[in-house]
Amino acid sequence: MESALKIFSIDAMILVQGVGNLSREHLTGWKNQSAKIAVIHPDTESAEKEARKLNGVIDFEFTAEESPGKKKKQPAEILKKVIEESRVSPKKAALVSEDPGFISGARRMGLALVIGIRQQIPGRRNLYDRGAHLVLERLEDISVYRGGDTECSFTQNLPNVFTDLNKFETPFSDRKPVFFLDYDGTLAPIVRDPSSAFLPEQTRVLLKSLARLYTVAVVSGRDMDDIKQFIGLDQLIYAGSHGFRISGPGGLYMEHEKARTLLSELDRFEQHLRKTVGKEIDGVEVERKYFAIAVHYRNAPPKTLDRIREEADHLIGCNSDFKKGRGKKILEIKPSLEWHKGKAVEWILKKLDYSDPEQYIPVYIGDDVTDEDAFRTLSDDGIGILVGTHSIPSAAHYQLRDVEQVNKFLHYMVHSA
Incomplete structure (x- = not known):
């Protein structure tokens, strides 16, 4: 049995760059769940070829080339045009694409969900490195469900x-x-x-x-x-x-080696957090690790995280040597290293x-x-x-x-x- 993992909810506009792997059933299924569909064709020939499949299903249609036979537009330029003409906020849009250029362009624009499609395993990491939130072998591995008048929930299906x-x-x-x-x-x-x-x-x-x-x-x-x-x-x-x-x-x-040079600063952060959130908030535990400080709030009152973030931001300030990290009911301060x-x-x-x-x-x-x-x-x-x-x-x-x-x-x- 596959386990569904809910990953996002957006007032959905789904941008599809290239539709070679999409059946009409896919598009219709998404459409039936309140999603608006925008398709970006690689060229005019592809648009004509897919016309029957897309008829009556999509809301917006674009091509990547200026005109037949002309040079293709840059992904960022195309995505900007799609967002402007569809009048949907990037924060309420998702992209499905095989193209690394569109993946990185969508992340720079701040789209809510960027899904890469890669049927062969080599190349998946490249799409992740370009900024994909998720890389799938098959579109069947993600489902779209209606969550309200305009909201769609995206659910990832991982096989056990x-x-x-x-x-x-x-x-x-x-x-x-x-x-x-x-x-x-x-x-x-x-x-x-x-x-x-x-x-x-x-x-x-x-x-x-x-x-x-x-x-x-x-x-x-x-x-x-x-x-x-x-x-x-x-x-x-x-x-x-x-x-x-x-x-x-x-x-x-x-x-x-670089992290070792930051140990004394972590000592100072630890003392400060123990004196502040460690004493002020019941249920908060400050744990010193060798190269990090973890603030556990599993046993603390609701909304404790905001106060912990405030103290962490105060400590880090403009210090680019450190960053915040999140875990399950944990906020960490750790070296900002790759x-x-x-x-x-x-x-x-x-x-x-x-x-x-x-x-x-x-x-x-x-x-x-x-x-x-x-x-x-x-x-x-x-x-x-x-x-x-x-x-x-x-x-x-x-x-x-x-x-x-x-x-x-x-x-x-x-x-x-």
């Missing part, structure tokens, strides 16, 4: 790993998997007190067995030493603070000489919005598995329902090897 194990396992026939897993919400249930997020013994046994067969890494926003203590298995690789600090068997070790869980995964693969996509296939499993960096990084040459759901489009290929089903997956991988 166990719905088609044969398809999931196909890449393993000639490539060896390398496993990367988040901790909270993936290996251990999310709990009210972060210091009590203990690893179930059954999961520890499965990880130990899996590590006898394959390379296994845990990639977490938690501090690396905390993760080591929770899991207690020397065979694993540990990447803490979203990968700013990594250690593993055989002397594997890395600390992000480094994240996806970069950490790439570093580990390269360091262990596992970067050859013809020999190894990385499998990343996580539940948090911060895991999306890893999913996007592996969108061409790996497998991303989202645990549960979250509030943004996911670059994962598959889904597992919850921590219990992650355990079932680990058990399957151990006993099917």
